[in-house]
Amino acid sequence: MFRRTFWFGTGVAAGVWATTKVNRKLKQLTPDSLAATAANKALDVGTRVRDRAVGFALDVRDNMAQREAELDDALGLKAPVDPGPLNHGLAAPRSRHAIENSNSSNPKYVADDRTTHSYNRNEDH
Secondary structure, eight states, X not given: OHHHHHHHHHHHHHHHHHHHHHHHHHHHTSHHHHHHHHHHHHHHHHHHHHHHHHHHHHHHHHHHHHHHHHHHHHHTOXXXXXXXXXXTTXXXXXXXXXXXXXXXXXXXXXXXXXXXXXXXXXXXX
């Protein structure tokens, strides 16, 4: 008699456990649950991509500032900042000695004033 009761109880427990597992899986496979899961995963991926993009942009900005400082030093374009009341902390106008033509004796570098072509890249062509 005790054996029958034991196996009956074991069967009931197994049936309850299996029914619970099946019901949980069915709830996970409903369209609403699948949509919520997909949306959560998309948000997670979007957050990771945004974090990586922000990190990349900050790296680019840092390297760009470093390279600009190197070029300014190389070309002598460093201008001191005048913190005057009218300047609002903006940099002074850059000197033009690095871009002026210092090779006027060399005919290769002599400017031809007869050209009608404008070298302004902002003009319509």
